[in-house]
Amino acid sequence: MTLTPVLTEHWDDPQSWTIDTYRRHSGYLAVRTALRTEPDQVIQTIKDAGLRGRGGAGFPTGLKWGFIPQGPGKDGVRTPHYLVVNADESEPGTCKDIPLMLASPHTLIEGVIIASYAIRADTAFIYLRGEVVPVLRRLQAAVAQAYDAGLLGRDILGSGFDLELIVHAGAGAYICGEETALLDSLEGRRGQPRLRPPFPAVAGLYACPTVVNNVESIASVAPIIRNGIDWFRSMGSEKSPGFTLYSLSGHVTRPGQYEAPLGVTLRELLGYAGGVRAGHRVKFWTPGGSSTPLFTDEHLDVPLDYEGVAGAGSMLGTKALQIFDETTCVVRAVLRWTEFYAHESCGKCTPCREGTYWLVQLLKRVEAGRGTESDLAKLLDISDSINGKSFCALGDGAASPILSSLKYFREEYLDHLRLGRCPFDPAKSTAWAQRHPADHAGGQR
Template sequence: MTVTEFTNPSLLAPVISNIWDVPQSWKLETYKQHGGYEGLSKAWHYGDGELTEVVKASGLRGRGGAGFPTGLKWSFLPPADGGPRYLVVNADESEPGTCKDIPALLANPHALIEGMAICLRAIGGHHGFVYLRGETVHVYRRLMAAVREAYEAGLIGKGLGPNGDYDIDITVHAGAGAYICGEETALLDSLEGRRGQPRLKPPFPAAKGYLARPTVVNNVETISSVPGIIKNGADWFAKMGTEKSKGHGLFSLSGHVKNPGQYEAPFGITLRELLDMAGGIREGHELKFWTPGGSSTAILGPEALDVPLGYEEVMEAGSMLATRALQIFDETTSVVRVVRAWTDFYQHESCGKCTPCREGTFWMRAVMHRLEAGKGLPTDIDMLYEIAGNIAGRSFCALGDASAVPIQSGINLFREEFEQGLTTPAWELFPYEKSALFSEVGVS
């Protein structure tokens, strides 16, 4: 395995976040001053299928969590039949700890718009949609303004390309805040005006997606990475990262770190290196556990500090890289309390379509509340582990799996702490004020 040498400053240079600190970074003029839309300008001169081959050669993988090869996903669309083909961008970022796409849209929306135009050109589509988390009204307004700028500048709209014969339209759609709509088929149902619930697959969206037409569904960061690839070449992108996890990505550090935030770096960087950039764990404390990809990924301990953050490497360590939402917890934190909060979230957000997820999350939540309160039953921990096992792999979509993973990994790593929940409340073992990041947080 070849891992990027992080002492090379040129390979640490940000790509998606390169203009975040520039005044009015969200403006079209600012974006163009820093090389924006040069990739789209080049894209018009590629032949049929060539853009998809460039993205394949780059090694870009989906940045939404699954890590599926992007170019391969685009190539799954059936041959053109004269009907419409769509691109849908998943911006329904809702998982606890995951917070990269919203800042990207707020600071540099034109990277997404340019990437969408290139993708639509690649797949022979003319209409793209951005399905945005509805609570982020400020992001919705900024993205709408950026789309309007692109229309007015003639970068999207009617009569595009060297021959003036290509049309590209982009629609920004605000969802209603349902986590389940982050699942691609539930998102498509919601976009079509129906209740957001996952569809049975196959058929997959590539064959029958939006309005039962061939559709590419990609994450914001995935599409925002495309302009750099087309502008600089597949080899430029592939030189960053690891053997199987190519390129750069946004790593979101939150929790007990001195400087939480977004850190853009090549794949293969380690948590130890990211913590150095973030100033380390807060003063006087030490790392207890962390998640590499948000609340739906297995908890890891300090022994995994030097695991290269690539898809395969993190999986070998027993977790998933997913959305690179690195939640950092020090020794003042109750694992039971954290897992209980995540379980509350998954139970609340379950769409209720399938029995394992609907019933399983309800019972896991009840047991977790007992353990947190120090009122657990002797059989609770084994029963909790068994319920989680009966959900994993048996639910209609990945939400069920997501709810089971933190419980099983939490028990595997910290069973003794769960056993303390049979007699002692978590708030006595780990007082709230000890783990609080702000002095305003009092005892409740």
């Protein structure tokens, strides 16, 4: 299987982020095509292409657009519609949307125009993670270029379609990657998940019909409109068609973004990335970021599409492939991830707020070699109390690496207990932990 540079086609061009460079690569031709087409037909085209959301769950994009109610509201007045682009890329290991917006912001902007036209929205927002100031400035500059070119604002390209595009910088909360928490944050409230129903398609931003899509999902729209359904479906698999960005990081020779058809395997991607660093082998890896169940070297040939990864017991997620070799302590890696989720929990629901705290305490104790085998049972018990029972998917994400690591690496957990230390770091013995109680405390807040 070969790589398919579509979104990344001109990332290496000088000043790839400018509107002139984008237009030299057929940029904004798809907008002209879309604006000459009925909005419902644009939605149908995306449905027929089979584009699935690139933000994690893989929900069909065209179907999501089709949920937006059309026609006048109850009082005979049409309710405003909104498009919100989720650019709050926060998942540990995920690094596809930020490079895309930095290298080719107009790819996203063209997709925003087409998607907004299709769902009949006259206002769109890009909700960006606020810490990435260079990306914020680049997006703002690209939006200004699009306004100057008559591609945003009133009567776009003489079509009669109006669109205002606003770039909004969030305050850096992981929970705002959840679409309803993002909407609350966008409205100026504390970012916490909403109770559903109603779903955003009915009552989203400002209680109006809203579509929330990932950056890569929206950026993929223009190539589909420009090149056609058959072209898009010629890549990937029947149920997961098209191209996508895989982010390889960790113990690989050449980490980075690899754009390939859905269904490629990690073994194939490692071939492009120069393999695992010299003299080492794959021990475990994440198929979709730290919130997805771990895979091992036994899963190198699992097709990396939504069905293939799910069939092997994990989730494709954001396609953040974090690769760890045999020098890595799986217990320590899982502890670091769990500390992240405990820190980022919004505290709205008890299973996540309390459960993630106690998972950290138990993992610290086990990692230092101070635990007992009953602690492993307690880790499973608490994870089960969180998984599927928290208000949003953050709880599931916190439980997944613990459940999967105990499934594949239980002996490594037991080695910590038998040796009284981490087997990958002889310095961290029980005696060391006793001299550093602040780092390995357990049981009390």
